[in-house]
Amino acid sequence: MVPSSPQESIKRVLAAEYVRMSTEHQKYSLDNQSEYIKEYSLRNNITIIHTYNDAGKSGLNISGRPGLKALLDDVINKKITISAILVYDVSRFGRFQDADEAGHYSHLLRKNGVKIIYCAEPFSEEHPEMFMLGLSFSRHGAASYSRNLSEKVFLGQVNLIKKGYHQGGIAGYGLRRLLIDEHHVPKGILEFGQRKSIQTDRIILSPGPLEEINIVNKIFDMFNLEGKPEIVIATELNRTNVFAENGNKWTRGKIHQILTNEKYIGNSIYNKTSFKLKQRHVNNPEDEWVRFNGAYEPIISIDKFDLAQEIIASRMVIFTDDELLEKLSILLIKRGRLSGIIIDEEELLPSSSTYRSRFGSLLRVYSLIGYNPRQDYTYLETNKVLKGVHSSVIETIIENIYKSNGWVSDSPTEGILNINDEFTLSVNLARCQRLSGNSLRWKIRFNHLSVPDISIAIRMDSLNKSPIDYYIFPSIDEVYNHLSLKEKNTFGLELYNFNTLNPFYHLVRRTTFIEKIKR
Incomplete structure (x- = not known):
C-alpha cells in the first residue's frame, strides 16, 4: 500500500503524468512509476488525461528526451489543458547538473499555470518554505547521484583497462574483438555490431586476418621508408582496391589514425578525451591518461611505431x-589558383581545415592574400564526401533493419526506400554552412515530388565530415x-531530434509470432 501523502488537500484537477527511465534500476521502470502515480492520483482527486514518457533516456539534460520536450511544448503552446504534472520523484524529472536548469523548466510550467507534483517526495507546496528547501535538496541529490554514478563507472572502466580489457569502440583495421570468459578462455570473435551478453565475459x-596485418605493416613501411604522406598512402591503397574497415575507402585520417x-x-590507452555527464568534450592532458602497456598482442614492431612518431x-x-598566409601566397603563385583540394594536396602546407579553423573560412583567407576565386572547388570536394557519407548511412540503416527482422526493397521513386512493404523512407544529408557571423545553419530540402512516409534528415x-x-x-x-x-531550434523542431537512429530501428523491428506468445 502506498503511504498517505501530505498533498491530500488538492482538489480534483486535470493532470499529465511524466515518467522517465534510464537503465539504472528496476524500481524506476515506467510501469512501476506509472502505477505509483496512478494510486497517488486516485487518493488526491487528480484525473490523469495525458501521459508523456522517455524510455531509456538520461536525465542529465533535455537533449534526446522527446517526451519532456513534447510536454513543455504542449503546455507552453496551450495544446493541452492541465493544471498539474505528476512525476514519481525529483530525479525522474531530471538529474540536471545545474539546478538552475531544472528551475528554469519548472518556472516555464508554473508561468503557464501548471505545477509539478513529485508524488514520492515527502514535501508539498502547502508549506512553501519546506517545499523549496526539500526541492533544493532533492535536486542536489539527483545531480550528485549522477556525478557519483559517473565516477563509479569511470573507476570501473579504469580498473578493467588496467587488467588489459578493451573498453568500447571498434577494434580498428587489422585487429579484432575477442570475447573471453571469466577464466580468460576464448569464446570467439565478435563481429561488427555484436555485443557481449554475459556480465562476467570480457x-x-x-x-585480425593476416592480409590486414600485412597492410598495416605496409602502411608503416610506406610512411617510414618511402617517405609517403598519409594522403598518398590512402590514394595508392584505394587505387589497388585495398579497402579499409567494412569495405570503406581509405582516407588521410584513417591512415594517420593507424600511424x-x-x-x-x-x-x-583510456581517458584521452572525456565527455562526463554529457557536458562537453575535453582533451585530457597525457598525465591523466590511463595506460596499460602490453595489454594485447602487437601486430607491428615498436621500432616501426616509434620511427613513425618521430x-x-x-x-x-x-x-x-x-x-x-605567406605559404598560401607562394602556393597561389605556383599553381595559379587555389581550392580546398589544391591546399590539401600540397605536402608542405597545413590542411585546408587548418586555414578554416584559424581564419573562419577559405574565402576569408583568399581575401587576405588578394585572391578572388571564380569558383571554390572545396564545394565539389565536400559534395564527394557527403555522397560517401550518405551511401554509408544508407548501408547502415539497411543492415540494422535486417538485424531487426525487417526488410528493404526499392521504390519506383529514386531515393526512396520501401520498408517492410509497409511504409516508405527517404534519407537526406544537411550540409553545415557557416554564416558571416560564424553561426551555423543546416538547410534541409525534402523530396516534394513523392512524399515518403518518414523522412530522416542528418x-x-x-567540417561536413561526420553526422x-x-x-x-x-x-x-x-x-x-x-x-x-540552427544550432538551437524551437521546441517544435527539437521534438523530432535524436542523437541516434535507435528510435527508428525500434519502430521497424518485427516481432515473431513465437516472441509475441512468450510475452
Missing part, C-alpha cells in the same frame, strides 16, 4: 597567421519542403 583485442594509435603495438613530430610546426558537423544528430519527420506532421535548422 573483451580483448587480438590480431598514431598505440593499440597496434599492444598498448591500451617523423610526425618533426613536421608538427605551429605557424603564425602571417606565415600561413545534420553534418561543421552529429538526426531529425526523424513523419509525413503526417506535414513538415515543410525546406527547413533551415
